[in-house]
Amino acid sequence: MKSMLRTGILFMQNQQLKQIVEAILFVAEQPLSETQLLEHLQDQKVSRKQLSAILDEIAADYQERGVQLQQVASGYRFQTRPELGGIISRLWQEKPPRYSQALLETLALIAYRQPITRGDIEEIRGVSVSSQMMKTLLERNWVKVVGHREVPGRPQLYATTAEFLDYFSLQDLSELPAIPAPAEKAKDTGQTTQTTAETATATE
Amino acid sequence: MKSMLRTGILFMQNQQLKQIVEAILFVAEQPLSETQLLEHLQDQKVSRKQLSAILDEIAADYQERGVQLQQVASGYRFQTRPELGGIISRLWQEKPPRYSQALLETLALIAYRQPITRGDIEEIRGVSVSSQMMKTLLERNWVKVVGHREVPGRPQLYATTAEFLDYFSLQDLSELPAIPAPAEKAKDTGQTTQTTAETATATE
């Protein structure tokens, strides 16, 4: 009878200790070592051995859960299951940014007027083309340098890449939508819209 | 045999969903609403009903653990058992903030009698409300300006926020313990009283 009572108390204590250790680990900003945990549990008079057992129990409890008790160099911490990384990462997934009008026009000029130098683009657009913009297009692998124009300074000539065609699901450049001549554009808005709409559908 | 298999697959799916929901809630920086959770689970094709059941299961799983699933105004979050507060707060050197009687009274007036102007607060408390105190409440995001009363000077109307409810682990204002309704103003009709009470309920 007495021993049953004692077991009961021990169970209670054990459960409460588990709760405390668990809660501390979930609230701490850093992993906690056994020594640090023992310090926090001074008032509970826990032995190192007892703590080890409790940590083992917690680890077992969380074996099949979304987060697990993990021992790392500086101690214990809870961590999400490794295989959930992909799904969880959506929490931080940001909406893709948008390219500026300047970048779109630069890319369009390279696509429709390749091979073309930065100077050519600047002349047509009437504003300077930033190095950052060219870098973005080169990094995206939509644009590459195909040569140099043999004039003073030997400016690089830009052209579009196979990746560019792939991205827009084009077989070759001749499939680029026809552009209404600038003069007609003002009158012929209906046509433009249609072309645009068709192409848009084809792209998706 | 087939049905056993099917049950097995369902169990698997359910367990995995539980793991995902659990993990997401443990790493999210803010409480997550059911709608937000459903968004994160788009690929898993979870219905709202299914999610509700999963959340119930998780809540039950954690019933006796050191941390528990808690529903607050802006959604679900895991938080430590209330009775462990004392032990856990000792982990940090700094004492948890204690709010002055003046601040609590001001906050209570806004919570129970919202929307309310600073003038109203001053009238009831018989003392001018310092700008510092309003700044503290606004900076803690417990209180926000929800409009202006259309009287000369157009004083700002204050109301409590979802963060206020989250802080006190409340889901909505109706969970605040009831206090006696405001007495009618000597000159006014009973209309005023009723309006105030209704508005307070409708706000959140």
Add this chain to the structure above:
Amino acid sequence: MSAPVSGPNPQQQSLPLGFVRGEPLLDKPEDLYIPPDALELILDSFSGPMDLLLYLIRRQKLDIIDLPILPITRQYMEYVDMMKNLKLELAADYLVMAAMLAEIKSRMLLPRPPAEQDEELDPRAELVRRLQEYEAIREGAQYLDELPQTGRDNFVAHSATDARQYVEQTLPDITLAELALAFSQALAQAELQHHHQVHREKLSTRARMSRIMDMLQQRQRLRFAELFDVSEGKQGVVVSFLAVLELVKEALIDIVQVDAFSEIHVTNRDPVYAEPTA
């Protein structure tokens, strides 16, 4: 209005005043004697004149509804007088209340014509209303203080995660339609800037150059004849020819003829150009 504010409730009476530096300040100044150096503490312990007023009423176990204005005013004034001597700036709000109490008192002391008496409200009514509301709010403040607070009673649980490494950097999307639109916008811009005719002329050769380069991008080697479209007429052939010459001049293409009178081929210049060392 349903809840009458009960006066002699010892439970409530002991709650409101709170603590002054850890010492409960309940019925201590029973006879209203306040040692001068304790005044500041007492001021701090009341959150305002309503608080003090309520304290005085409760201490006397009096009912708010039947506010005994004369003794309360007298006691209140004694407090305020002491404050005035010591901490005037702190007592400003208390003075306003003192004035209000004095006004109510005087109105109650003055005899009134019987006709007026029916209509006019009890001068205490407004103060009673505010006291009742204040008492309710103080109850609410008490409730708030007792609610579990995040960071005091419960703590938000967080788990570490390695999931951040799976966050993909998403790149902006463009549709063909956007690209085409951007091109026509760039051209429209150019139209505004350049003289119409010069521009046209220049573009036609350059467009043909691009087309030849385009063709060479898809196929390394083209027959010379493929560069010309007879349906374009003489002018078209001339433009194509000029474009080829320009491309050769700019060293972008090579023209190859193995033997005399054999087929002429146009090839892309050395692919080495694509490399950064070029």
